[in-house]
Amino acid sequence: MKERWKIFHSEREIERNISAKTPKGEARYDGKHWWVHVDGYLFRLQKLGSAESTTGMESEGERSVIAPMTGTVTAVLVDPGSSVEKGAPLFKMEAMKMQYTLSAPRGGIVGRINCKVGDVVEAEQILTEIAEKVS
Amino acid sequence: MKRAPQKIFIANRGEVAIRVGRTCKKMGIDSFAPTFANVSDFLNVSKVLAAAKEGGADAVHPGYGFLSENADFAEAVLQAKLIWIGPSPDAIRRMGDKMAAKNLATNLEIPTLPFVPEEKVGELTFPILLKPRAGGGGKGMIVVRERSELTEAVLRARREAENAFGDPRLICEPYIERPHHVEVQILGDQTFECQALFERDCTLQRRHQKILEESPSPILSPALRKKLFASAVTLAEAAEYSNAGTVEFLVTETGEYYFMEMNTRLQVEHPVTEELTGIDLVEAQIRVAAGEKVRSIVKDPKSKGHVVECRLYAEDPAIGFLPSTGKVLAIGFPENGVRVDTGISEGAVVSHQFDPLLAKLTVRGKTREEALVTMDQALSDSYILGVTTNSNFLRWLVIQKDVQSANYDTGWIERHLSAFQEFERNLDATHAVELVSEAQLAFSTDDDERWATNPWETLGPWRIQGTA
Numbered sequence: 257m258k259e260r261w262k263i264f265h266s267e268r269e270i271e272r273n274i275s276a277k278t279p280k281g282e283a284r285y286d287g288k289h290w291w292v293h294v295d296g297y298l299f300r301l302q303k304l305g306s307a308e309s310t311t312g313m314e315s316e317g318e319r320s321v322i323a324p325m326t327g328t329v330t331a332v333l334v335d336p337g338s339s340v341e342k343g344a345p346l347f348k349m350e351a352m353k354m355q356y357t358l359s360a361p362r363g364g365i366v367g368r369i370n371c372k373v374g375d376v377v378e379a380e381q382i383l384t385e386i387a388e389k390v391s
Numbered sequence: 392m393k394r395a396p397q398k399i400f401i402a403n404r405g406e407v408a409i410r411v412g413r414t415c416k417k418m419g420i421d422s423f424a425p426t427f428a429n430v431s432d433f434l435n436v437s438k439v440l441a442a443a444k445e446g447g448a449d450a451v452h453p454g455y456g457f458l459s460e461n462a463d464f465a466e467a468v469l470q471a472k473l474i475w476i477g478p479s480p481d482a483i484r485r486m487g488d489k490m491a492a493k494n495l496a497t498n499l500e501i502p503t504l505p506f507v508p509e510e511k512v513g514e515l516t517f518p519i520l521l522k523p524r525a526g527g528g529g530k531g532m533i534v535v536r537e538r539s540e541l542t543e544a545v546l547r548a549r550r551e552a553e554n555a556f557g558d559p560r561l562i563c564e565p566y567i568e569r570p571h572h573v574e575v576q577i578l579g580d581q582t583f584e585c586q587a588l589f590e591r592d593c594t595l596q597r598r599h600q601k602i603l604e605e606s607p608s609p610i611l612s613p614a615l616r617k618k619l620f621a622s623a624v625t626l627a628e629a630a631e632y633s634n635a636g637t638v639e640f641l642v643t644e645t646g647e648y649y650f651m652e653m654n655t656r657l658q659v660e661h662p663v664t665e666e667l668t669g670i671d672l673v674e675a676q677i678r679v680a681a682g683e684k685v686r687s688i689v690k691d692p693k694s695k696g697h698v699v700e701c702r703l704y705a706e707d708p709a710i711g712f713l714p715s716t717g718k719v720l721a722i723g724f725p726e727n728g729v730r731v732d733t734g735i736s737e738g739a740v741v742s743h744q745f746d747p748l749l750a751k752l753t754v755r756g757k758t759r760e761e762a763l764v765t766m767d768q769a770l771s772d773s774y775i776l777g778v779t780t781n782s783n784f785l786r787w788l789v790i791q792k793d794v795q796s797a798n799y800d801t802g803w804i805e806r807h808l809s810a811f812q813e814f815e816r817n818l819d820a821t822h823a824v825e826l827v828s829e830a831q832l833a834f835s836t837d838d839d840e841r842w843a844t845n846p847w848e849t850l851g852p853w854r855i856q857g858t859a
Contacts (some may be wrong), residue, residue, distance in 0.1 A: 261827075265815045266815070270824045286720060291720060291721075292823040292827055293723075297786070298776070299821060316776045324707070324713050325713055350554075351713075353548075353711070354598070355547075
């Protein structure tokens, strides 16, 4: 039996052989991710579905503009339906007294905007999606 | 004023309130901090003062942040006939305005960088640095490399200054490439006699905010150190400064130094000085406020070994140190060999409203090398689960060759961040997956269940933590 795991901050996925000995560490589940302290380092993990179920689907990260943290939207720089290049600034946010800009993960057409200036958005909330241009 | 405080009101929260309260308890002085529902109340002079009076305090310790550098608050405390554990309102005003402080330093022939108010920025050659005139702590500082970037940078800097300090005014100065940040801890008494309590090197920064502090500074020659101490004491005495304060300098690669600013409060990184000298700075602050002489509190201060402090932040170095939020599901620190200053515990919610500092770890070694090894071990044995922290980054940082040989400047982290990101991508997560997979197998994972998995504990393979 094999399981597939996504490791945050790593492009890799890991397959786990269940028969291995359990290492020493701490782990907690927050309802979505596992948080782990092992070998002196911290990891965030998510169990993935079986390989078949995701085949052929584009991943969320390719099309979605996701708030990386909870914070306040200070500017919406695009309109729904507008065409953007990869890396174009879309939103400005502020959190913990810092300002930053969210950019288009790919070129395409901006979809519905799920927030407005002044909204407090949660971490990992999808602010908009970029549809591929059909030419 | 010659009156020892009996009951100290700590106008602060979290780690700061705990830190100050610890010394009060040691000295046999009652202390308490307010429990405001809104963080903004900590900035409200009349509310804070009302809470102090209501609790029967006869003294106020401001901690750091919030109203700690607010001269009007200090004045209100004194007018209410309470003991103010800090410098006089006049001294706060004198040093709080960066231009006034630089003018004073210039008059005392202490080296300063030329600076101009925002309107005269055209007089400087690029690159320049924009800073909030009322600010501190690195917030709102922006480097402008070319004239074409200036207009937008000024707008941004003004907005950040307004947000952080309620004052959009800026000052501009030449930007020194590859500088070191070295600051001198000062303690002054009510006769304005001041003593330098060694330096702290805070060169390792990200976003102009300190992340690792140490003492002694690895880059100061004995002669340069002497000059910095003398300049700091001269400035503090001229400012009629009493209580704890910090004089910050930029030190260049060629050994020039420039006065930058003075912070008229206890610093976040004060544990470095405390571990280096054995002096309890909060105790010293209270005794000075009660009228004691600096000379009687710190006779011939001595430093011992090498001290390193690391700041654990709720932030994600993998995406440029953006602040992270979440709920603390578990927290653990080593019990020996490291000083831990923290205000959070299991169940704490880290929100975007607060400063993202979670904990400070401070260690001492006989040598710098030993202190860095001890810090690596302390970081390795510490964990905060449920919110992304910079812990992996700090571990990576203390083992870098440039850090170990002190070959760095305030911009080093920004230039080397991608090397860390590469390192983190390649961390071996096999054990992490095994641990979690095993925990999932052992129990049906309900969203509300949280497991601690430590099979070396006494009660069988799994320990169930909490039922919340």
